[in-house]
Amino acid sequence: MQTFVTEAVDWPESAPELRARVRALVAEHGERDPVRRANCWTKADPEFSRRLGEAGLLGMTWPKEYGGHERSQLERYVVIEELLAAGAPVGAHWIADRQSGPLLLRLGNDELKERWVPGMARGEVFACIGLSEPNSGSDLASVRTSARRDGNEWVINGQKVWTTGAHWSHFMIALIRSEAGSERQQGLSQFVIPMDAPGVSIKPIIDLTGAHEFNEVFFEDVRLPASALLGEEGQGWRQATAELSLERSGPERYLSSMVLFLELVRHAEKDQESSVRDLVGRLASDAWTLRLMSASVAAKLARGEDHALEATMVKDLGNAYEQAIPELVQGAIEMDLSSDELLASVTAYLLQVAPSFSLRGGTREILKGIIARGLGLR
Amino acid sequence: MSDTRRMLAEMADPLFAELGFASTDSDWSRLDELGLPLLLVPEADGGFGGDHVDALTVFRLAGFHALGLPLVDRIVASRAEEGTEAHFHFGAFARTAQIAGALDAALAMSVAYVNERQQFGRPLGKFQAVQQELATFACEAAAANCAAMGAAEALDRGDAGFEIAAAKLRANRAASEGARIAHQVHGAIGFTQEYPLHQFTGRLRQWRSDFGGDAYWSKELGESVIERGADAFWPDLTARTD
Structure with a gap:
């Protein structure tokens, strides 16, 4: 029994150039407040979305006919993992770019495609x-x-x-x-x-x-x-469930608390406590593994193979990880959650919102049920 | 998967399955015939000339079948001298792959068991509590397999210090969680000498401590990440695969 694809991920040659472009754009126009950089794909900034569209970083895999850029799935993956790791305010266009655009292009009639898709690629039209x-x-x-x-x-x-x-x-x-x-x-x-x-x-x-x-x-x-x-x-049922599997395994499923992990590392630069150092190691190991897993599913999706089970596993593990980070940081470091101090304020915010991580996009219990069915139970 | 690697897997899989955990010294000749102990020795020196993903394939299968003979350790020793850092790192990679294989085997055994064993008039696998535990187990096994693959790829690229540390640590945690769940869903039968589950869970326990336990690798990895600093973490991570 091997439940997860472990083919090597063939990262695109354009990756370093794409990363540099995203990093420059985020440095100039991204969110300054670290608290708002946490869980960033719920933070809407239409102006930032428009700039991404202008830079050709939305609708990346869509046909040029509809304002897209005909890049590969993995090139898009590189761009979105950069945006999320940097805590960019991508909430306004997130759903349009991730699923509504692909869904309209796959199933929509000409009228729907012409009306909605080009605006989404420009970062001016948003979907729910x-x-x-x-x-x-x-x-x-x-x-x-x-x-x-x-x-x-x-x-x-x-x-x-x-x-x-x-x-x-x-x-x-x-x-x-x-x-x-x-x-x-x-x-x-x-x-x-x-x-x-x-x-x-x-x-x-x-x-x-x-x-x-x-x-x-x-x-x-x-x-x-x-x-x-x-x-x-x-x-509708078949279409909607196929759409859901598109939203399961993206890097947003493990990166929601990345900003807090980075603040933890910054804190550890001046805290010699061994438990803090061990925690950095453990969370880094998880981040590295989850990145591989999420990218492996993206590669499988790009090859046109059925990825539904693996995508569900990535979401379950990723949600558990991003949910655990604020709990573990609070447990490892003495802090006053009501203070303005950076580490404390990011921790306090994420402790509040983390329960939603294993609810949105399919609850933990529903996901585990899907995985169990994939294992041949139920 | 390349053709050579598929061939390697197709040779090793049935042989390891046949030899299993009961294999003895007299079975070495079977492994020698296939050239497996020389897996990583260059072809020019009469070896198989395998790369690290080939090594992962063989190590994982050895774990999957709980191979009794220390073939993996012999391959590790062919690669670096015992007592050196290189030997320790390569050993950690090997154990990661073995853990990945043993977890998959214990998972398959657990799934088969709960589908067969009936209580309250239905198979255990119909109970949500049991399903959810096994789903957790599957995720842990998947994480260990991906970690092992990531480490193998990094070894093929060159410097793999970060990846081996991250992979062994992740696999260690998966080993512990997977063994716990395998025993829990098996109930009392899994606790007997007769039933083979302990061949896997016993090895998982041992391998978790071999070549660096959780504390060792989390300290190593933590120190190295902190030394590089918060702002370097993500750029470093992506640069290692780009």
């Missing part, structure tokens, strides 16, 4: 994902938001929740029940909904840090043209 509903969390197949046919149009009614970035997004790709009376995975379709369509309203949900990242989104008789259907009618 409509999956969870008040009664559909981990049990996604129970969604009830409905799409009803009316002549040549679709009429949407219902509600999505925990929608990250709905308030800065231009459109949502939502999983919706398009066949009345259908059950579970049957009768679901994906729709592209402009956030400014009449009948769409957004209500903020403030998280426990006081930040506004997610929202409730309501649909009241939202009328969409036939062309708003993404992919095939009734294939």
Whole structure:
């Protein structure tokens, strides 16, 4: 039994040049505040996104016809791991660049592609994902938001929740029940909904840090043209779960606390305590391993092979790692969490948000269930 | 995987499986026939001329089958003189690969066992608590395998001090967690001499301490990262693979 691909990763020759470009851009326009550099892919800075677009660093693998740059998957991987390691504010475009763009290019009709994709590649058009509903969390197949046919149009009614970035997004790709009376995975379709369509309203949900990242989104008789259907009618479940595997194993799944690890190293430069030094070693070993694992999955994805199981394993291990860092740092170093001191303030912030790391994008329990099925259990 | 490496794996796998943990000194001739002890000796000197990924393949399979004969140690000794730093580092790499193999074997054994063993009218593998433990185990085994591969690639590139330290430390932690879960899901049968689980978990325990335990490598790695400084960590990490 070998559960994980261990083929060598063939890093692109352009990697050093791409890294240098990203580092220069981040040094000039990135986030200064180390606390805001933590968990950076939830921090929206539309101006930074626009600059990335201008530099040709968004939509990197997309066709030139739609404003993309036709670079390889691993070249894109190099760029995103650099952005995340540096704590760049990539939240505004993150979902568009990671999954909505690829999804539209794969399944969208010409009208949808022409309308949305070039703006995403420029870093000017942002997207959100409509999956969870008040009664559909981990049990996604129970969604009830409905799409009803009316002549040549679709009429949407219902509600999505925990929608990250709905308030800065231009459109949502939502999983919706398009066949009345259908059950579970049957009768679901994906729709592209402009956030400014009449009948769409957004209500903020403030998280426990006081930040506004997610929202409730309501649909009241939202009328969409036939062309708003993404992919095939009734294939929404298959399409959405394939999309989810795209978002599982990226470097954002282990780098959310990297800024704190770096602050720990900075602290250790003047702290001789052996437990601190051991902790640096242990966390460095994990970072190195997770980087290899995440990149191996990216390489497998680039070869067009099925990577779903490995991607799930990377997310589970990566989340455990980024979640453990603030706990371990707090345990190893005496600090006053309410002080302005850098190490303490980054630790305090990450201790607050770390519980979300093993919830977002599939809870730990759901992931472990997927892995167990892959092992031949269940 | 290259053709030579596939051939190497196809030779070693069934032979190690046949010899297993009960192999004795009289079985050395079988390993000699395939030239395995000379795996890393250059072809010009009559050896196999393998690279470090070839070594990983053989070491991992030796771990997977809990090979009783110390073939791995003999290959390590062919590479560097005992007592030297080079020997210690290469030994740590070898143990990382063996741990990766033994974890995969113990995982397969655990999965097979829980699918077969019935309690409360259903296989143990149907219980979520058991499934989640084995999922954790699979992730640890995957991490050890990737770490071993990363170290092998670094050795092929040249200086691999950082990677060997990181890989052995990661594999050590996986060895401990994997052995714990393997025993837990096996229940009492895994605690008997008759059942072969201890052939793997016993080796995992030993290998975790061989050529540097957790404390040794975390100190080594920690010191080296701190010495380079916070701002060098990420650029160093990426420069090693670019």
